[in-house]
Amino acid sequence: MTTPTELRVLQFCHGYDGPFLDCARQYASLFVGTPYKVTTVYLTGAPSVEVERGSASDEVVFLDYRSRDVRGLKLKAIRDIKRLVDGRNFxxxxxxxxxxxxxALLGTDLPVIGVHHGFGDYQRLSRKLFANCFRKRLALLGVSNAVRNEIRACLPSWPAERIETLYNRIDIAAVQAEQVCRDDARAHLGLPQDAWVVGNVGRLHPDKDQATLIRGFAQALPQLPAGSLLAIMGSGRLESSLKTLAAELGVSTSVRFLGQVPQGRRYFKAFDVFALTSDHEPFGMVLLEAMAAGVPVICSDCGGGREVVGELGGLFPLADADALAIVIQRFFAHDNEQRRLYKELVSQRLEVCFSDRAVREVYWQLDMHVVVRE
Incomplete structure (x- = not known):
């Protein structure tokens, strides 16, 4: 229960599917060691003890809507959030x-910090008008500079300090504690212990562009050791066409489609290198998880991925299979000392840029909190 004198933050999430449960944890962790208590509300999704624990909040509320129930004006949800906020010191x-x-803006009179996890949220004129209508009590965060810059371009009259970046992050120690050793990971995934493996994790969807990954791997394969594999973890509507592509390129026996793997990030140490070929990934949480496993990362030079890997990753132009093949070959050529140094540097980068502690410090320095305190 809460008391009227408690300072509280309302965290309002659409749902807890996919990565969004950890997003709730990430933002609740911003208030550790502060006077604030966090109430996390999920608009959709049934009550769950596991989700309640994973939210890392002082209070969790499930409104239990289905996605189809919150289309249109969402009047009932607006009334529900208004009742929740009334009489409490948010x-x-x-x-x-x-x-x-x-x-939140229609159901309360609270200042709102809106967090955007993807591109395109303010491309529509109706959304631009809505944001401008509430700009006196609305500030916006993008999960990468790429997302932030797109929002700023869509809302050009807004002061820059009202549209900022706050990176996604991981609980480094917790993620690493989950990750199993290389031999066990390969055994679980059915991969040979002695193969050199390029890994990929993501939906089999055009946005993830595994077609370029397969083409690049096929071009690199003659320069890789015998038995090298590309292991793709994920499912989706393109599985059949991607398998056909691998067959056309003559690499079917070297490409393993692993399907959907529960708790997939536990097995990243199975890979010798991790490749993300997405078309303008807003951020790329899988890159952080691969980095936490000490696995070298390759990603397309677009979207937020380049911000995650920095100078440590292998960047290649979007959809350029020739360039990707060269990067894969370069990573294979790394000796033991280069691999040791990579692990050391990537560990430092995670701690400095993408740890809960580091991002908490950035959050409390943002000028948008002037708006919140008005």
């Missing part, structure tokens, strides 16, 4: 994605 709201931002 100082401001952190809302993830557009629907919760919309509901």
């Amino acid at each position: 100082q401001f709201c952190i809302a993830h994605r557009f629907k919760p931002i919309y509901v």
Whole structure:
């Protein structure tokens, strides 16, 4: 239970599917060691003890809507959030994605920090008008500079300090504690212990562009050791066409489609290198998880991925299979000393840029908190 004198933050999430449960944890962790208590509200999704624990919040509320119930004006959800806030000492709201931002602004008079996890949220004229209508009590965060810059371009009259970046992050120690050793990971995934393996994790979807990955791997394969593999973890509508592509390129026996793997990040140490070929990934949490496993990372030079890997990763132009093949070959050529140094440097980068502690410090320095305190 809460008391009227407690300072509280309302965290409002669309749901807890996919990566969004950890997003709730990430933002709750911003208030560790502060006077604030965090109430996390999920618009969609049934009550779950596991989700309640994973939210790392002082209080968790499930509104238990289905996605189809929050289309259109969402009047019932607006009334529900208004009832929840009335009479409680919430100082401001952190809302993830557009629907919760919309509901929070219409259902409360709280200042709202809207967190955007993808591109395109303010491309529509109606959303631009809505944001401008509430700009006096709305500030926005993008999960990467790439997302932030797109929002700034869509809302050009806004002061830059009202649209900022706050990177996604991981609990480094917790992620590493989950990850199993290389031999056990390969045994679980059915991969040979002695193969050199390029790994990929993601939906089999055009946005993830595994077609370029297969083409690049096929070009690199003659320069890799015998028995080298490309292991793709994930499922989706392109599975059949991607298998056909591998067959056409003559690499079917060297490409393993692993399907959907529960708790897939536990097995990243199975890979010798991790490759993300996405088309303008907003951030790329899988890159952080691969880095936490000490696995060298390759990613397309677009979106937020380049911000995650910095100078440590292998960047290649989007959809350029020739360039990708060269990067894969370069990583294979690394000797033991280069691999040791990589692990040391990537560990430092995670701690300095993408740890809960590091991002908490950035958050409390943002000028947008002037808005929240008005």
